[in-house]
Amino acid sequence: MTVPAHAKTHPVADELARLLFEGADRERVHGAWRRLVSGEEFAYRAELPPQERTALSYERLRLLNEAAGDPVELATDPYRLAGLHEWTGPVDGGLTTLASIHYNLFLGSVLDHDGGRSRDLSAFTSLRHTGTFLCTELEHGNDVASMETVAVFDRDTGGFHLTTPTEGAQKFMPNTSLTGGPKTAVVAARLVVDGEDRGTFLFLTPLSDESGHLPGVRVRRLPQRTGTPVDHCLTAFDGVWLPRTALLEAGHGRLSADGTLTSSLGNRRKRLLRSINRVTMGKLCMSAGTLGMSRAALTIAVRYAYSRFLAGPKAGERVPLAAHRSHHGRLLHALASAYAMTFLHRSTVRRFAAQTAEDRAEDRAEDRVEDRTETRAEERAEMEREVAVAKGWITWQARAITIECRERCGAQGLFPANGLADLPLNIEGGITAEGDNLVIWVKAAAEMVFGHQVTRPPDRTDDLGDRELTELPFLRDLLAEVEGIWQERARTALREGPSGDPVGRWNVTSDAALEMVSAHARLRAADAFLAAVALTTDPRAGHLMRNLCRLFLLKQLGEHTGDLLAEGLLTADHVRALPKAVDMVMAELAPHLMTLVDAFDLPAEVLSSIPIASGGNVGGTVPATREPAVL
Secondary structure: OOOOOOOOOOHHHHHHHHHHOOHHHHHHHHHHHHHHHOOHHHOOOOOOOHHHHHHHHHHHHHHHHHHOOOHHHHHOOHHHHHHHHHHHOOOOHHHHHHHHHHHHHHHHHHHHOEOOOOOOOHHHHOOOOEEEEEOOEOOEOOOHHHOOOEEEEOOOOOOEEEEOOOHHHOEEOOOOOOOOOOEEEEEEEEEEEOOEEEEEEEEEEEOEEOOEEOOOEEEEEOOOOOOOOOOOEEEEEOOEEEOHHHEOEEOOEEEOOOOOEEOOOOOHHHHHHHHOOHHHHHHHHHHHHHHHHHHHHHHHHHHHHHHOEEEOOOOOOEEEHHHOHHHHHHHHHHHHHHHHHHHHHHHHHHHHHHHHHHHHHHHHOOOOOHHHHHHHHHHHHHHHHHHHHHHHHHHHHHHHHHHHHHHHOHHHHHOHHHOOOOHHHHHHHHHHOOOOHHHHHHHHHHHHHHHOOOOOOOOOHHHHHHOOOOOHHHHHHHHHHHHHHHHHHHHHHHHHOOOOOHHHHHHHHHHHHHHHHHHHHHHHHHHHHHHHHHOOOOHHHHHHHHHHHHHHHHHHHHOOHHHHHHOOOOOHHHHHHHHHHHHHHHHHHHHHHHHHHHOOOOOHHHHHOOHHHOOOOOOOOOOOOOOOOOO
C-alpha cells in the first residue's frame, strides 16, 4: 500500500469539508471557533492538577466570550451554538461543559422568557458573572417532575423564599464553586402560592460575589469525576429571598401581584417542560461536542497509522500500520459512521432551527388559531423526539469511535497528551447530560410504537434477484424495512402483553421498540448522508462519498440479514455476497484515508501539538513548533 501524500489542500478534501461544514455558511458557523482553538492558549497542559485545569477552563471561557461577538445573539443561534461545541470539545471538555451551561442553559433560558432582552444582562454577557443551571437534584435525576426545591411566594414583599427542604433535594452537579469568579444561576423550583404547588418554574438566583457565596447558599464541592475536571458541586438554599423579578415568566406562566397564576398550558407537567425547554438545544450541543471529539480522534488515529511503521513481509521492508486491512478497516467503518453522524446532526439542527423560528412567529401572531396551535405542538413534539433520538445515537457512536481510535494507537493512545485518552471519558458525560440516552430513547420508543408511521418502500420482490448490494437506494430501502420489521414486533408484543400489568406489557415490548428506534436513527443518518452525496460537485469527492455511504449502509444491515432473508427482502445470494461487498468497498476507500480525515479540517496548530498526530511520540521526538508535519 502506498503511503499517500498529505492532502490538506487537495481539492477533494476541500469539497468534502464543504459538505461537512455547512457549505456557504461555514465561516459564520465554524470560523471563529476553529481559529480560537488554534491558539497557544488552548494547547494541552499536562502538568496542571485538576483544580488548576478547571480554573484554566474558566480562563478559556473568557477568551471564547471575546471571540463570540454578541453573546446574546450566540445564545439564540442554534447553528453557531452547536458549532462552538464541535470545536471546543476535542481540546477542552471542561470548557465545553461550562460554555454549554452558560450560553445555552443559563443565558438561553433567560432570553426565552419574557423580559429576557429587557433585563440588564451585561454581567453575564461580559462574564463578570458566569451563569449556571440548577435543575437536577440528588434524588431526582431523569424524574425532574418530582423535584422538591420550592420557591414560596411571599405576599408581604412580593418576592419568594427559595428553600431546599431535604438532603435529597440538593441540586446535583452544577458548577457553583467559587472557581472562575462570581456565579448566578437559573434555578428550577416549585412555585408555591398559599401552600398550593403551581408547578415548576425558573428563578434567576445570584449565588456568589467577589467575597464568596451569598447568605443562605450552601455549596459543597463533589469529588473529582471522570473526564476533564469541572467544579461540580451540591448546592442547597436556606430560605434565600428573591425579588419578584427573579421569576422567569412567559406564556406558560405569569404571576400577578395578588398571587394569581395565568397560563396558556393546562397542567403542571407541560409548564415544567416549557420552563426547561432549553434541554432540547442542550441535546444538540452534547451531540455536537461528541461529534467533534470523534472527528478529532479519527484524524489523530489515521495520521498515526501512516507514521507508525512495522516489519513488512520481506526482509528489511517496513510498512505503515495503515497498510493492513485489520487496522484500516476498523478506521474506515468509524469514518463512515462519523460522516453519517455529522450529516445527521446537520439535518437535525436545521429542523430544530426551523421549528424554533416557526414557534416564535406563532407566539408573536395576534390571530392565533387553536387548530394551528395544536398542530404546531405536535410538530414540535416530533422534532424534540428526533433530537433525542439523534443525541442518543450520535453520542453512543462517538464513544465507540474514540475507544476504537485509542486502541488503534496502542500504548501511545493512553497518554492524554496524545489527544485521545480523555475523549471517551468526556463523551460519557454527553451520554448522560440533557437526558440519559437510554431514558430518552425509551420515551421515544413508547411514542413511536403506534405514534410513528414507518414509510416502507413499495414491494420490489419481483425483481429482487436483479438488485445489487452496490445500489445505494436498494440498501437504504432495506434499512427502512428493518425499522418496519421491529415496529411490527413491538406492536405485536404490546398487544399480546399481560393485561392489567402496564409494566409487564412494556417489559415484553421494550427490546423490540428500542431496536426500532435504533433502526430509525440509522435510517435518518443514511438519508442525511444520501442528501449530502447529491450535493457533491467534484466527481472524485462524489465517488468517495458514495463508497463511504455504501460502507455505512452495508455495516448497518449486517446484523439484520436473517430478518431480511426471512421476510423475502434479500436472497441467499445477497447474504453470501455481503462480506465480499464490504471488502471491495474498503479496498476502494483505503488509499484515501488521509483525504477523508483531512476534510475534518482540524487546525494544523492543534495537530502539531499532539505528538502522534505530527510524526512524534510521547517520550520521544516531539516537533518544536506547532506547524503541521508532512507525512
